[in-house]
Amino acid sequence: MFSEASNFVKGVDDSLVVILGISIFFLVGITAVMIYFVIRYSRKRNPIATNIEHNSKLEILWTVIPTILVVVMFYYGWAGFTPMRNVPKDAMVVKAHGQMWAWSFEYENGSYSENLIVPLNKPVKLELSSKDVLHSLYIPAYRIKEDVVPGKANYMWFIPQKEGSYDILCAEYCGERHSYMLSKLEVYSQDKYDDWYANELGVSRDHPGLALLKQNACISCHSTDGSAIIGPTFKGLWERTEIVMTDGVEREITVDRDYIRKSLNEPNADITKGFNPGLMISYATTVSDEDMDQIIEYLKTLK
Amino acid sequence: MSESLSTDLNFFQVKKGIISWLFSLDHKRIGLMYLYAIISFFLVGVTLGLLMRLELIAPGETIMKAKTYNQTFTLHGVIMIFLFIIPSIPAIFGNFFLPIMLGTDDVALPKLNLLSWWLYVIGALFALSTLVFGDGPADTGWTFYAPYSVQTNTNVTMSVMAAFILGFSSILTGLNFIVTIHRLRAPGMGWFQMPLFAWSLYATSWIQLLATPIIGITLLMIVAERAFGVGLFDPAIGGDPILYQHLFWIYSHPAVYIMALPAMGIISEIIPTFAKRSIFGYKAIAYSSMAIAFVGYFVWGHHMFTSGMSGSARIIFSVLTFMVAIPTAIKVFNWVATMYKGSIDLQPPMLYAMAFIFQFMIGGLTGLVLAALAADIHLHDTYFVVGHFHYVMFGGTGFAMFGGMHYWFPKIWGRMYNIKIAKFAFALLVLGFNMLYFPMLILGLMGMPRRYYDYLPQFTDLNVLSTVGSWILAIGLITMLVNLINGMRKGAPAGRNPWGSISLEWQTKSPPPLENFDKQPELNEGGPYNYKN
Numbered sequence: 001m002f003s004e005a006s007n008f009v010k011g012v013d014d015s016l017v018v019i020l021g022i023s024i025f026f027l028v029g030i031t032a033v034m035i036y037f038v039i040r041y042s043r044k045r046n047p048i049a050t051n052i053e054h055n056s057k058l059e060i061l062w063t064v065i066p067t068i069l070v071v072v073m074f075y076y077g078w079a080g081f082t083p084m085r086n087v088p089k090d091a092m093v094v095k096a097h098g099q100m101w102a103w104s105f106e107y108e109n110g111s112y113s114e115n116l117i118v119p120l121n122k123p124v125k126l127e128l129s130s131k132d133v134l135h136s137l138y139i140p141a142y143r144i145k146e147d148v149v150p151g152k153a154n155y156m157w158f159i160p161q162k163e164g165s166y167d168i169l170c171a172e173y174c175g176e177r178h179s180y181m182l183s184k185l186e187v188y189s190q191d192k193y194d195d196w197y198a199n200e201l202g203v204s205r206d207h208p209g210l211a212l213l214k215q216n217a218c219i220s221c222h223s224t225d226g227s228a229i230i231g232p233t234f235k236g237l238w239e240r241t242e243i244v245m246t247d248g249v250e251r252e253i254t255v256d257r258d259y260i261r262k263s264l265n266e267p268n269a270d271i272t273k274g275f276n277p278g279l280m281i282s283y284a285t286t287v288s289d290e291d292m293d294q295i296i297e298y299l300k301t302l303k
Numbered sequence: 304m305s306e307s308l309s310t311d312l313n314f315f316q317v318k319k320g321i322i323s324w325l326f327s328l329d330h331k332r333i334g335l336m337y338l339y340a341i342i343s344f345f346l347v348g349v350t351l352g353l354l355m356r357l358e359l360i361a362p363g364e365t366i367m368k369a370k371t372y373n374q375t376f377t378l379h380g381v382i383m384i385f386l387f388i389i390p391s392i393p394a395i396f397g398n399f400f401l402p403i404m405l406g407t408d409d410v411a412l413p414k415l416n417l418l419s420w421w422l423y424v425i426g427a428l429f430a431l432s433t434l435v436f437g438d439g440p441a442d443t444g445w446t447f448y449a450p451y452s453v454q455t456n457t458n459v460t461m462s463v464m465a466a467f468i469l470g471f472s473s474i475l476t477g478l479n480f481i482v483t484i485h486r487l488r489a490p491g492m493g494w495f496q497m498p499l500f501a502w503s504l505y506a507t508s509w510i511q512l513l514a515t516p517i518i519g520i521t522l523l524m525i526v527a528e529r530a531f532g533v534g535l536f537d538p539a540i541g542g543d544p545i546l547y548q549h550l551f552w553i554y555s556h557p558a559v560y561i562m563a564l565p566a567m568g569i570i571s572e573i574i575p576t577f578a579k580r581s582i583f584g585y586k587a588i589a590y591s592s593m594a595i596a597f598v599g600y601f602v603w604g605h606h607m608f609t610s611g612m613s614g615s616a617r618i619i620f621s622v623l624t625f626m627v628a629i630p631t632a633i634k635v636f637n638w639v640a641t642m643y644k645g646s647i648d649l650q651p652p653m654l655y656a657m658a659f660i661f662q663f664m665i666g667g668l669t670g671l672v673l674a675a676l677a678a679d680i681h682l683h684d685t686y687f688v689v690g691h692f693h694y695v696m697f698g699g700t701g702f703a704m705f706g707g708m709h710y711w712f713p714k715i716w717g718r719m720y721n722i723k724i725a726k727f728a729f730a731l732l733v734l735g736f737n738m739l740y741f742p743m744l745i746l747g748l749m750g751m752p753r754r755y756y757d758y759l760p761q762f763t764d765l766n767v768l769s770t771v772g773s774w775i776l777a778i779g780l781i782t783m784l785v786n787l788i789n790g791m792r793k794g795a796p797a798g799r800n801p802w803g804s805i806s807l808e809w810q811t812k813s814p815p816p817l818e819n820f821d822k823q824p825e826l827n828e829g830g831p832y833n834y835k836n
Contacts (some may be wrong), residue, residue: 008677015677016748023668030639031661038640038649038657041578049580049646058640059587059633066632070625070637074673077621080677085614133451134544135610136684140750143681147610149545150450151538154611167619167759171684171752172445176370179755276438278456281539 005166006142011080013143015127022069031090060289084144087157091123098135098148100279101177101275102217103168112203112215115184116168118160120194125157134283136172139185147170160187176230188227209298212291216283224302230279232272238299244270260292313717313814329817331422334399335715340420341395342784344386344427347782351379356739359766362758371754373442374457378433380445380484381462385469386427388696389558392565393511394423394476395592396707397504399715401480403808404825407490408818410812411482415475418613424470429465433458434786444754446555449536449547453528460529463522470519473561477511480504482760491826495589498806498831499582502589503568506596510557510564514600516553521547545610552603553633560599564592564698566663567634570656573710574638576804577653578645581832584637591630598627608679617676624674631667635660650802655706658733662698670746687747693740705732708787711795717813720790728786731779738772803836810834 003011026216038048094116095106105116119123128137130150137156138145170181188196204211213219213234221230232242240255246269253259253270262269264287267280287295324332355375358365367375398416402409410416411642433440439456439657443451452459484505488497497505525547526531534541575582582588604612604620612620638660647653669691673679682688713719742765751762758766800809807827811820827833 002805011679012677015675016672016681019672019675021679023671027661027664027668030635030664034639034657034660037639037645038647041642041645041647041649043579043646046644046646049578051581052583052640052642052644053581054584054587059584062636063629063633066629070628070671072620073671074625077675077677077679078618080675081617081680082614084677084680122654133454134448136752138684138750138752140681143677145609145680145683149611151543152545152611167750169750169752173373173448173451173684173754175455176373176442178373179752179757181368276456278454 005160005162005164006139006144007161008080008084009142011083011143014078015073015076019073036170041068043171073182084156087125088123091125091157092118093125093127094118096128096137096148097131098137098170098174098181098216099131099281100133100175101170101181101220102214103137103170103181103183104215104217105183107197107201109197109201114214115195117188117193117201119185119190120160120163120187122190123157123159125155128154128156129285133174134172135170135174135181137172139166140169141166142185142298147172160185163187163189171251180220197209204264207298207301209294209296212287212295213298216286232273235298235302237302238296243273245273246270257292257296260296261289264292311618312816313812314817315814317817325488325599328409328417329412330398330402330416331715331815333416334395334397336396336420337390337394337423339426340748341387341391342422344382347431348379348382349777351375351382353777355379356770359758360770361762362760365759366467366473370442372756373444373754374440374526377442377444377462377614378430378440379677381430381466382700383443383696384445384558385466386423386430388562388700389469389473390423391475391562391704392569392700392707393480393504393507393561394419395704396500396711397480397565398567400711400808401483401501401504402445402487403811403815403819404501404806405483405487406492406807406820406824407483407487408820410479411486412479416479419472419475419479421662422468422475426465426467426469426472427459429468433461433465437461446551447522447525448551449542449544450538452525452536460526462794468513470522473511474515477508477515480508481512484508489826492596495586496826497589498808499571499585499588499592500565500568503564503571503592506592507561507564509709510561510596510599514557514561517550518558521550521554524550527697529794539765541659542586544613545607547629548607548610550738552606553600556603556606557596559692559695560595562700563663564595566659566700567592569703569707569710570659571634572806573652573706574641575832576710576802576806577648577650577656579648579803579805579836580641580645581805581830583640583643584633584670585830585832587614587633588637591633594626594630597636598623602627605679606675607752609683621674621676625671625746628674635664635667648802650709651722651729652706652710652802653758654726654729655709657700658729659699659702659706660817662694662702662736663723666694666696666699669694670705681750682747684753685747686743686753689753690743690747692741698740702732702736705783710802711808712787712790713801715816716791716794717797718790718794719797719801720786720794721805724782724786728779728783731782732773735774735776735779739769740772740778742766742769742772793812800836805832805834805836807831809836 097104105113128148128149135148136145141159146154164187166185168183168185223229223233226235228231237255243250244253265284268277271277358367358372441458441459441462442457494585528535536542536544536547571588596620602624605624747763799813
């Protein structure tokens with residue numbers, strides 16, 4: 001019964017099969033008729049044309065038939081779509097955060113995961129939120145997507161019907177690393193999920209500072225290995241001397257606690273020379289001073 | 304039309320020199336200036352497209368960085384939409400042939416017509432200036448979606464201003480054509496004695512006039528937000544990004560019909576000519592143009608099926624979108640019925656018309672897939688959409704424009720191109736086009752999102768196929784253009800009516816005299832597709 005990956009695959013695929021089927025029938029049919037006419041009524045075979053101005057019966061027929069067909073197509077589209085908007089009351093809620101250029105999933109106990117991990121056969125509701133620009137959470141195998149809009153509480157839901165690992169992609173263009181804003185959907189059996197939820201969720205083998213950098217998508221722009229992605233690398237950043245642009249004037253600073261706090265609060269105030277302003281949001285409220293101290297401890301290890 | 308001007312000189316010969324062109328009020332010269340400018344920008348757009356395809360031949364970095372790729376597809380979109388496809392057929396062939404088809408000597412407002420051309424050039428310079436000035440061309444996509452377009456440091460302001468100025472060029476052309484059609488039809492030419500190309504331009508012009516101001520204001524709002532921090536679209540400063548999408552598509556969906564309707568008009572001219580018979584269902588085609596233009600205003604929401612609109616809004620927009628399919632289907636049936644019992648001469652323009660019907664059908668039918676809510680949720684913002692709109696815009700409008708070029712070529716220049724080479728170029732174009740864009744439909748069904756600089760390994764094979772298609776298409780384009788340029792310069796004299804066409808514009812000399820007809824043309828009582836040939 002559950003041969004499809006999610007509960008929406010059938011509705012979407014049915015609408016695709018019906019519409020593509022009708023479409024291919026008409027495409028092939030009309031093209032064949034057109035080619036037949038070109039051969040049958042070529043100037044050689046038919047030197048004198050016959051004028052036919054119109055034919056009311058035929059014209060009514062080819063208005064009515066497409067009208068009926070589009071109503072059928074609409075029906076399938078509507079039938080497959082409506083359940084996507086009706087979330088069961090008992091659905092498990094996960095908050096999906098999109099941010100340039102990473103996904104993070106916040107569970108009911110307040111812990112975060114980079115991948116979306118869900119139990120088999122249980123309705124899951126994703127509450128979508130964006131911290132910066134538009135994104136769109138797309139799970140091709142499940143045939144669903146919904147835009148993640150800053151300032152707007154969009155949602156989507158599904159029932160996973162097969163264990164396995166599926167791609168999560170960003171489908172709404174969101175800037176330079178749009179095509180790298182990827183994640184995984186992992187469907188576990190209920191037992192495995194319960195075990196993961198109790199013992200692994202939020203437990204990180206990473207340095208607590210690194211875990212915070214991942215959770216806040218810092219490392220999608222600031223590398224830890226010395227390469228420049230979008231912003232300056234974290235490697236060797238602590239106590240490094242940098243030239244920054246402040247209000248269009250160059251000045252030299254040393255990366256210390258005050259500078260990092262200021263850069264988190266007002267990312268565009270001091271821009272390291274060679275990099276672009278405007279791309280980082282403020283973390284004034286999301287990264288507390290205690291979090292920042294853990295991050296600094298981690299930065300000290302990146303020599 | 305005064306007797307003194309009816310000399311033997313054609314419109315090329317009356318005056319010489321670059322100034323006589325740049326400030327000409329003759330609709331034919333303005334049409335040709337549009338042709339040269341538009342084809343030049345088209346080639347820039349094609350080059351950018353080829354670079355994008357080359358980057359996508361393999362996963363990972365191939366020839367450019369991610370940011371460059373994003374700027375490339377944005378500039379490709381801006382150029383192809385605002386500098387090529389929106390002005391293309393109306394500004395070139397509309398300008399050149401509308402007055403001739405109406406049996407008159409010029410458009411109603413020739414100075415405004417020249418102003419439109421200059422606005423086009425200025426807008427184009429703005430768009431291209433982003434390559435040189437500021438922090439590089441915009442990297443937002445041609446849709447300029449907020450809030451990214453408000454936040455990125457690339458030169459969005461300049462790109463947006465370009466679109467704003469080009470909008471005015473489009474509005475003024477639309478206004479000009481509406482007045483011309485209302486006021487300057489030859490004495491005795493009623494609405495239903497107009498050629499169908501004129502009908503399609505009439506429908507198009509109303510969209511240009513009524514819808515374009517909305518995008519103008521919307522783009523100014525982006526500038527206001529970027530320059531003065533007015534919170535209109537960016538929620539971080541109190542705006543609403545969904546409002547932007549509504550305003551953008553209220554213009555940009557009707558704009559799709561600005562691109563498609565004139566193309567349908569060309570097909571309605573080519574098929575009767577080469578089938579040597581009057582068009583089947585004249586009134587149905589004329590009315591369906593108006594119906595498409597009207598219903599087309601109310602379907603913009605289908606660009607936003609995944610934006611978080613309410614379920615009922617999505618359902619209403621889905622129903623309305625499906626309704627556009629009906630008048631479109633009627634046109635296709637009429638064109639095919641016009642071939643029935645015709646006497647068909649398979650010349651290059653007719654081949655282009657047939658390719659148009661085939662490719663436009665694929666574009667239209669994939670549009671039905673996207674109009675269905677469930678299917679769209681899966682396919683929205685994937686390569687299926689990219690394939691779909693290239694089938695409509697390029698496979699449809701682009702091919703119709705090429706068809707128009709091959710059809711009216713002998714009328715414009717009085718010479719003929721090499722027919723064999725034209726057919727060979729056509730074959731390359733059809734092969735290359737379908738090889739380039741059909742794989743995109745499949746990639747979309749497989750779930751590859753659009754605007755992806757890099758992709759997952761399962762998408763590789765079809766991307767390679769698509770890129771190889773782009774090369775064949777490029778060779779086809781070069782062959783076609785070289786053949787036409789050679790024909791223009793040293794083709795054999797074509798005479799007044801080389802195709803044996805049965806419509807009014809072929810009744811005058813090739814190239815036409817300055818005032819189009821030596822004497823007031825006599826209208827045919829048997830309708831627009833019954834002139835002697």
